[in-house]
Each structure stands twice: as structure tokens, then as C-alpha cells.
Amino acid sequence: MTSVVTALSHRWEAAVAACLEPMPNVTIVRRCADVAELVSVTATGLGDSAVVSADLRQLDLTVIAALRSRGVWVVGLHAPDNDGEERRLRQLGVDVVLPVDAPGPVLAAAVRDRSPVVTVPGVADPGRPQDAPVARDGAGGWRPAGPGSATAPEGRVDDLDAEVPLDPISGRVLAVWGPPGAPGRTTVAVTLAAELASRGRSVLLVDADTYGGCVAQVLGLLDEAPGIAAACRAAEHGDLDLISLARVAPEVTPRLRVLTGLPRADRWPEIRSAALERVLTVSRSLAEYVIIDCAFCLEEDEELSYDTEAPRRNESTLTSLAVADEVLAVGGADPVALQRFVRALQELGGVPSGPPRPVINRTRPSAVGGEPRARIAASLERFAGLSAVHFIPDDPAAADAALLAGRSVVEHAPDSALRHAIGELATAIAPDTARRSVRRRPSWRSRRGVRPTHG
Structure with a gap:
């Protein structure tokens, strides 16, 4: 018996x-008046x-995530025939979406069988077009296969000033994280994003630091209207799709989009875990590489509050690390920063995250002595x-x-040592983007006193 x-x-x-009460093996145990x-x-x-x-x-989205x-x-x-409501339910991650006038056996099968595809002998599923291709995303349910989600209306792309990819993309998510002490997370994230974009890859840079996000300031952008807050707000209400995400993440340089962060740290409650996860899921369809600038803290906020349903400040970082395909763990090159880095890696191993790629920033002999790379690598x-x-x-x-x-x-220092080091990191992350350096052999005219021989 399924309790509903x-x-x-x-x-x-x-x-x-x-409609449900006469159905076998289904019983309504509570008829709630509201969401609370x-x-x-x-x-x-x-x-x-x-x-x-x-309605x-x-x-x-947070309510649906809590239920699931x-x-x-x-x-x-x-x-019935309300495409807007159907689209919203799918974006909220509801498991099965049906019209309210669906036949009783279909509705009963939906709640009883716990299957995203409802099949009843002799009855077509009214919640899904026949022979529609199916694509899965992490939010559950089903959506038509194609770029973005089921919410991208046909024929609207050409009418928008925000260009979105027309071919399906399954982008790679990289989280840039590091311990406290300003090891250079934002510098690495911004420079790596710009480097990959300069190599012809579409990149979305996301500022998810709820303590001190500064990507907008680093790139000289206005941050009065933070893009990540707008995107999470749209995701929370089921209004986020590929086109709306492209609008709040403008292209600042060719192939590089930026989703700016919070201008004030006290606005962290606007970034909810379920909403951010939805934003990152849609981001995979917008860019080939999604680079997240994360905050440092990995502490579970539930340990600090008895109200486990309340917003949690660190869930932005924890969600980013859990979603990421790979984590770039950034540490400093001085003794204090290295000690913090080693301890932080132990904490990182205790939370769901992708495999870490260690990056030591600001390497210099004055901090650790001669041959700093060998010394730090050995330690x-x-x-x-x-x-x-x-x-x-x-x-x-x-x-x-x-x-x-x-x-x-x-852009500003293309021949600097910093840029070349980030370029090597980009090559390690995306080998197919490696730049080929072609050394030209000097012609005989450039060689003083040497003439070509014939015969």
C-alpha cells in the first residue's frame, strides 16, 4: 500500500x-493545506x-529537494494545456509531471510505481509526448533531449541578444578551492578561464564565494546585480533555462562568460544548495568548461545550528565541490600556507568532491629557500x-x-611567467587545447657570412 x-x-x-481514493493499493494519508x-x-x-x-x-526548488x-x-x-506550469514543474525537478485531468489509473500508477515514465495498458501517458527523445539530468524527471532543457522555446534563439549554443554540450565543471589565507584561488580561476577561452573553448566563470567573492572586481565589471543571485533565484522558482542563464552571464571577452558573485557577504542566504546545483547543471549546456571560484570553508553548517532547514552559508562550496568533475586545490608556497594546505586536503577528503589537482601558487625561493619546487614537492x-x-x-x-x-x-600580460604557468596547467587539464609552438629555422640570409651551397 502506497501512502500519499x-x-x-x-x-x-x-x-x-x-480520483485517487478508489484506486487500489493507494491511500491518501494527509491532505495538506500549504507547503509548510x-x-x-x-x-x-x-x-x-x-x-x-x-499553482x-x-x-x-528547495521544497522539492527537501522532499526528495x-x-x-x-x-x-x-x-490542462498550460505549458508554462508544466515547464516550471519540470525545472523544479519533480519526478513525474501530469495534467490534472489525467485518468485515475495513470495518476495512481505515477504515485504507486515510482517511475518517471508512467505506462498503463491501453492508456497513453498524457504527461509526455509520444516518441519524444529523453535526456536525463541530475534534477530527476525527464526532459526532451537537446541543448539546455525543455524550457528553451523553439524559434526564440534568433530573437535574443544572448547567444547560446545550438548544439548539445556536456561541459566539464572545475572547482577552484583552497584553504584560508588568500592562496590565490581567484587569480587561478580567472586566469585559467581566460586561458581556456583564448584557446577557442567556451568557458563560464562562476563566482560562488559566499565570504569574499571578487571576480567582478578583478575583471572590472559592475556587480550591483550579482549574476549568481539572479540565476539561483530563477532556479528556485523554476524559471531557469539555457537562455535565461546566458542573459545573466554575459560574455566579457570572446568565449568567456562570467556569472558574477555576491557584492556583500551578508547576502549569502540567497545562494541555496538546490538552486546552485540546478544552475551548475544548466551551465554544463552553456559552456565547454565551467570554472567555479569557491570559498574556503568546508565546515558542515548543521553542526552550528539546530535548524537543519535553514540556509547554510557553506553549502555553496560543498555543493560546488560535489558537482565538480575535478577540484583544483590551490595552496600558497610559504611554510604557513603549506601547513594549512596539507590540513585542508585532509578536510577535503571528508566531503564529497571530485579528485583534487594540487596547485601551489606564488612559488619563490625567498619563502622556502633554494630550489623551491623540489623542496615543496618533497614536503x-x-x-x-x-x-x-x-x-x-x-x-x-x-x-x-x-x-x-x-x-x-x-589579456594584459600575455608573455608573463604567470600566464605561461597557467597555460601549462590548462594544457594538463585540457590536453586537446595545447598550443603548438613552431620554431622557424633561420634562413641563410640571416646567417652572417654564410651562403647557400648548390650542387
Whole structure:
């Protein structure tokens, strides 16, 4: 027997209850009046499935994520022929989306079988077009295959000033993280993003630092309207798609888009975990490489608060690390920074994250003595078991000049040692983007006193 909890607007509550009650192996255990009651009821463990309506007030991505984290199967109902409501439910990550006038056997199968594809003998699934190609994303449910999501209306791309890729992309997510002490996370993230863009790859740079995001300032951008807050807000309400994300992440240089961060640290509650995860999922379809500038703290906020449903400041970093395909762990090159780096790597091993790629920034002999690379590599191999480490030299002249100009090092100091080191890192991450250096042999005319011989 499947126990069902409903949370529907007054327009549909009676009709849906009358449709489900006669169905075998399905029983309605609670008819909730609003979202707050739905969340509290499911928190007690009551209900195997939940039926919600698209017009239910305060229904958002965080609510759906909370239900699914408790193992509750969510079925969303929308008004017949209302494409907007159907699209919103799919973007919220509802498991099954059906029209409210779906036949009783279809609705009962949706809540009972816990399958995203509802099949009832002799009855077509009204929530899904026949023979539609299916593509999966991490939010659950199904959506038509193609670039972005089911929310990209046909025929609108040409009418928009925000260019989006027309071919499907499955981008790679890289999280740039490091311990406290300003090891250079933002410098590495910005320069790496600019380097990959200069090699012809589409890149989206995301500032997800909830403590001190500064990507906008580094690149000389206005940050009064933070892009990441707008994107998370749209995702929270089920309005985020490929086109809307492209609008809030403008292209600042060819092939490089930037989703600016929070201008003030006290606005961190605007970045919710479920919303950020949705933003990063859509980002994979917008750019070949998604580079996230993360904050340092990995502490679980639940340990600091009894209210586990409240927003958590560190969930932005934890979500970014969990979603990332690879983590660039950035540390400093002085004794204090290296000690912090080794301890932070131990903490990183305790949270869900992609494999770390260690990067030591500002490498210089004045901090650790002669042959700094060999010394640091030996220490990291001894105390952290790291054998492959990327080193970035200390190049304050190039970094300061680029910061003063509000440009990336790739643009402002293309021949600097800092840029060349980041270029080597980019090649290691994306070998297919490696620049080929062609050395030209000098002609005989350039050789003094040497003439070509014939015969």
C-alpha cells in the first residue's frame, strides 16, 4: 500500500482526491493545506509519495529537494494545456509531471510505481509526448533531449541578444578551492578561464564565494546585480533555462562568460544548495568548461545550528565541490600556507568532491629557500602523499598590473611567467587545447657570412 500526501490548490484538491481514493493499493494519508504543512508532515516520515500542484504557493526548488532527500516521490500536476506550469514543474525537478485531468489509473500508477515514465495498458501517458527523445539530468524527471532543457522555446534563439549554443554540450565543471589565507584561488580561476577561452573553448566563470567573492572586481565589471543571485533565484522558482542563464552571464571577452558573485557577504542566504546545483547543471549546456571560484570553508553548517532547514552559508562550496568533475586545490608556497594546505586536503577528503589537482601558487625561493619546487614537492609527497603538483611562480608585477587594468593576466600580460604557468596547467587539464609552438629555422640570409651551397 502506497501512502500519499497531497498539497494542492483549492481548484484541484477535491477532484484529485476523488480520483485517487478508489484506486487500489493507494491511500491518501494527509491532505495538506500549504507547503509548510507538507514539509512538516513529510519530515515525520509520513507519506511515500507527494502530489503537488504547480499553482501551490511557495512551491520552489528547495521544497522539492527537501522532499526528495527524504525519499518522497513527487508527482506534479498542472492545468490542462498550460505549458508554462508544466515547464516550471519540470525545472523544479519533480519526478513525474501530469495534467490534472489525467485518468485515475495513470495518476495512481505515477504515485504507486515510482517511475518517471508512467505506462498503463491501453492508456497513453498524457504527461509526455509520444516518441519524444529523453535526456536525463541530475534534477530527476525527464526532459526532451537537446541543448539546455525543455524550457528553451523553439524559434526564440534568433530573437535574443544572448547567444547560446545550438548544439548539445556536456561541459566539464572545475572547482577552484583552497584553504584560508588568500592562496590565490581567484587569480587561478580567472586566469585559467581566460586561458581556456583564448584557446577557442567556451568557458563560464562562476563566482560562488559566499565570504569574499571578487571576480567582478578583478575583471572590472559592475556587480550591483550579482549574476549568481539572479540565476539561483530563477532556479528556485523554476524559471531557469539555457537562455535565461546566458542573459545573466554575459560574455566579457570572446568565449568567456562570467556569472558574477555576491557584492556583500551578508547576502549569502540567497545562494541555496538546490538552486546552485540546478544552475551548475544548466551551465554544463552553456559552456565547454565551467570554472567555479569557491570559498574556503568546508565546515558542515548543521553542526552550528539546530535548524537543519535553514540556509547554510557553506553549502555553496560543498555543493560546488560535489558537482565538480575535478577540484583544483590551490595552496600558497610559504611554510604557513603549506601547513594549512596539507590540513585542508585532509578536510577535503571528508566531503564529497571530485579528485583534487594540487596547485601551489606564488612559488619563490625567498619563502622556502633554494630550489623551491623540489623542496615543496618533497614536503607534499611526504606529508600529503602528493606526487603530481603544479607550480605557479610568484609574478606580482603581472598580477598587479592586470588587477589595476581590470583585465585578466592573459589579456594584459600575455608573455608573463604567470600566464605561461597557467597555460601549462590548462594544457594538463585540457590536453586537446595545447598550443603548438613552431620554431622557424633561420634562413641563410640571416646567417652572417654564410651562403647557400648548390650542387
